[in-house]
Amino acid sequence: DAEITQSPRHKITETGRQVTLACHQTWNHNNMFWYRQDLGHGLRLIHYSYGVQDTNKGEVSDGYSVSRSNTEDLPLTLESAASSQTSVYFCASSEGWERGADTQYFGPGTRLTVL
Amino acid sequence: AQSVTQLGSHVSVSEGALVLLRCNYSSSVPPYLFWYVQYPNQGLQLLLKYTTGATLVKGINGFEAEFKKSETSFHLTKPSAHMSDAAEYFCAVSGFTGANSKLTFGKGITLSVRP
Numbered sequence: 329d330a331e332i333t334q335s336p337r338h339k340i341t342e343t344g345r346q347v348t349l350a351c352h353q354t355w356n357h358n359n360m361f362w363y364r365q366d367l368g369h370g371l372r373l374i375h376y377s378y379g380v381q382d383t384n385k386g387e388v389s390d391g392y393s394v395s396r397s398n399t400e401d402l403p404l405t406l407e408s409a410a411s412s413q414t415s416v417y418f419c420a421s422s423e424g425w426e427r428g429a430d431t432q433y434f435g436p437g438t439r440l441t442v443l
Numbered sequence: 444a445q446s447v448t449q450l451g452s453h454v455s456v457s458e459g460a461l462v463l464l465r466c467n468y469s470s471s472v473p474p475y476l477f478w479y480v481q482y483p484n485q486g487l488q489l490l491l492k493y494t495t496g497a498t499l500v501k502g503i504n505g506f507e508a509e510f511k512k513s514e515t516s517f518h519l520t521k522p523s524a525h526m527s528d529a530a531e532y533f534c535a536v537s538g539f540t541g542a543n544s545k546l547t548f549g550k551g552i553t554l555s556v557r558p
Contacts, residue, residue, distance in 0.1 A: 332486075361545075368452075370533060370548040371487075386545070418486055428537035428544035429475045429494040434486030 330355040334419050334435040342443055347406040349438050351419030358424030360402040361432065362386075362394065364415040371418065377402055378424060409442045416440075445470040445536050447549035455555040462521040464552050466508075466534030469515065476517040477535040477546065478508055487533060493517065504528070529556045 332353040363371040373386030375394040422430035448467045479487040491502025498510040534549040
């Protein structure tokens with residue numbers, strides 16, 4: 329069955345370190361998204377991609393970067409981790425044919441703690 | 444610009460009682476509307492969505508929602524709550540193209556079901 333996976337599921341790091349969170353989907357979807365989930369804020373969009381070599385900034389992109397070198401993967405990099413980036417991170421993907429009407433399929437999440 | 448308001452952060456119902464979770468949206472373009480559910484320690488999954496056509500939308504697990512343009516609402520209902528419905532529920536809005544084609548989530552509502 330097609331799926332979307334994230335690794336690691338849990339990560340503890342120190343302030344100032346570079347951290348990369350992996351996202352891999354086997355749906356062959358064009359679109360991929362990264363969100364962070366914080367209490368009282370719901371999900372907020374960090375970065376998104378509509379295809380290979382395409383990346384775009386979302387609502388809360390400062391301090392994060394992504395690159396899309398193939399269809400299956402969209403890794404999220406925290407250039408220099410800060411305590412404010414302690415959060416649960418979700419990756420999602422969608423086909424891309426219906427744009428705004430697409431159903432997004434979510435990974436299980438990565439819980440990141442920055443000490 | 445688009446936004447979603449989910450009033451209150453927690454709803455508690457008895458098993459067998461009606462579930463009503465409220466969602467109001469703001470959008471400068473015709474909206475696409477979604478309800479996603481998140482079970483503990485899992486990613487989000489789609490419950491139902493409204494794109495075009497019939498304004499009463501039926502989803503999985505007996506949930507339904509009605510798009511009311513005049514009230515800018517998309518409330519989620521289920522006639523009889525089950526213990527397995529305990530989860531966090533997110534309403535989201537998007538539009539057809541451009542900046543509006545990305546999902547904007549509400550802050551979420553936690554549903555508790557009492558035996």
